[in-house]
Amino acid sequence: MANKTWKKPTQIIYVNDCKYCGKEITNDMSFLAFYGGTHAHFDCDRKEYYKQLIEKEKNEKRLSQN
Numbered sequence: 001m002a003n004k005t006w007k008k009p010t011q012i013i014y015v016n017d018c019k020y021c022g023k024e025i026t027n028d029m030s031f032l033a034f035y036g037g038t039h040a041h042f043d044c045d046r047k048e049y050y051k052q053l054i055e056k057e058k059n060e061k062r063l064s065q066n
């Protein structure tokens with residue numbers, strides 16, 4: 001009987017540079033892959049999403065004041 005112990009892969013592979021912060025993304029991180037071959041950290045994408053929401057809100061407020 002073979003006594004094989006499955007080990008979690010410990011090798012960390014470089015994926016790409018984050019399109020938001022420019023730092024490297026490795027396969028042990030949470031990241032997103034975009035159409036066109038770009039990647040971003042999950043956290044960076046979330047931050048960017050909220051930043052855009054805030055910007056949008058600001059623009060809408062500015063427009064409603066005019």
Ligand SMILES: [Zn+2]
Pocket residue numbers: 018019020021022023040041044
């Ligand atoms: Zn990032």
